[in-house]
Amino acid sequence: MKRTSTYFAKASDLPDNWRVIDATGVSLGRLARQVAIALQGKDQPTYTPHVISGDHVVVINASNVRITGRKLMQKMYYRHSGYVGNLKSFMLRDMLEERPERVVQLAVKGMLPSNKLGRHMLRKLRVYAGDQHPHQAQVGNAE
Template identity: 45%
Template sequence: MHNGTHSATKSEALQGRKWWVVDVADAPVGRAASQVATLLKGKHKPSYTPSMDVGDFVVVLNAEKVRFTGKKETEKLYFTHTMHPGGAKLTPPHKLRARHPDAIFLNAVKRMLPRSALGRDMMRKLKVYAGSEHPHAAQKPEKRALSL
């Protein structure tokens, strides 16, 4: 018997995957995104290993109804760059929400995950929908309430 730290193996990581449904209507963006990122990483599991993708699948509903606190709805700007001189683009949240209703929440979660192949694998397990309908009923997802 050894008393070392247990690291999950690939087969263990793939075996215990669950599906969660999270409704983020009227939830603050950052608080909801951090809880979803925790589920994607697998930090809620005893088998969490930082170098392995042991997280679960997460289906996010009502992403268009997520809200900002304070003055962020009017003052925040999303920065992108075309990589050409003078190619900086600043987009306020109301324009981003009109064009891509789920992009605000997707951006928030993506920026909380590792910037590596591991983070990209985690993002593949995230399914975000602007409305309250989703096509993942066959996976029998469990509802998960956010603790705000």
């Protein structure tokens, strides 16, 4: 019986690719799933669990993301400073008006691993409320 070795990609072997994803009319959860898979590199043949093999992702039009059901009124986000009585709560409706980028970023963060690798993957995500972004040069080279 012949033994075959499994290919494990090294960080130096992987190129830095950039993707632009338009969030217009896309459901928040479906968008977050698509972005999380791209950041992890699970859609590439060189996927290696212990190496960041994903692409840089630029999400545009985050303010036009689609929210289904009654989430606008019912979904809450929480933040705590660590001090007694400092739990802050925010409704999804208010977050979408003030900081739509943060809504998409938090949804993607929830779908990434909760370790150092996941935090590093999240640094490769850039979210913009409008359709303009300053990464034209990187995205132009990737395509």
